[in-house]
Amino acid sequence: MTQIFSPVADTWLRLFLLGSAAVLVGGTVGIIGFARSAYITSTEVRPAQPVPFSHRHHAGELGIDCRYCHSGVETGPQAGLPPTETCMTCHSEIWTNSTMLAPVRQSLASNTPIQWTRVAKLPDYVFFRHDVHIAKGVGCVSCHGRIDKMALTYRENSFTMDFCLDCHRDPVPQLRPQDRIADMTWKPSADARAAGAAIAAHEGVRLGELTHCYVCHR
Structure with a gap:
């Protein structure tokens, strides 16, 4: 009787199934991890702002x-x-010539809200x-x-x-x-x-x- 599969075919099949399961599980874990990563959730990201408010x-x-x-x-x-008037409650008296606060003063002068991110x-x-x-x-x-x-x-x-x-x-x-x-x-x-x-x-x-x-x- 002719043998269709070689003696190692069963081993290769087992390795294939094991590898497929590993890829499936690893891929699922990777996708979930990526979805919850800081890249997706934007945690720890400090976006640029018109004024570096602390x-x-x-x-x-x-x-x-x-x-x-x-x-x-x-x-x-x-x-x-806060409206610009709130900021200027203090900053009309302190740091009045600060370059960093120029957008705040300009906002007040032009009556245009600061575009915060x-x-x-x-x-x-x-x-x-x-x-x-x-x-x-x-x-x-x-x-x-x-x-x-x-x-x-x-x-x-x-x-x-x-x-x-x-x-x-x-x-x-x-x-x-x-x-x-x-x-x-x-x-x-x-x-x-x-x-x-x-x-x-x-x-x-x-x-x-x-x-x-x-x-x-x-």
Whole structure:
């Protein structure tokens, strides 16, 4: 009887199947890793801005509250960017001839807003409101990280669906008192879960509904 396959054919078949599985698994892992990389999520990227504004100096060293510049964060869906008049509240008195601040002075003189490059942004298909999160006890640092330490602003968190869902599944440990919303150095008590649960109950956080699709996609 003639043998159709050589004695090593079975070995080659096994190697082929093993190699195919390795390529499939490796390719899948690679695609997922690339999708979550800083290149795609834009984390750690410091985009060029018209003025090299330093949160580390203003929020960290000077202790300016986030809400002084981002005045819409408690009242609307967007935190908002400060109008030039807000900048000039201080800079009409200090650093008045700074070359670095020339775009600010020009903006005021021409009554034209400064065209900042957005750092924190979500896709258009995501429904998000700053005021709701602030009202329920989510602090600035939970999403934006220690922005008070950033010399140039960058996105610390990826703002992927996973990032949002991780909090929505169990927001209780993230919640803080209203008077600590913008406090970057605040630490919860020893029993953060009990304290957060009390805040969630007081603010009416509907814990069982936060992962429903319609919460973020409308």
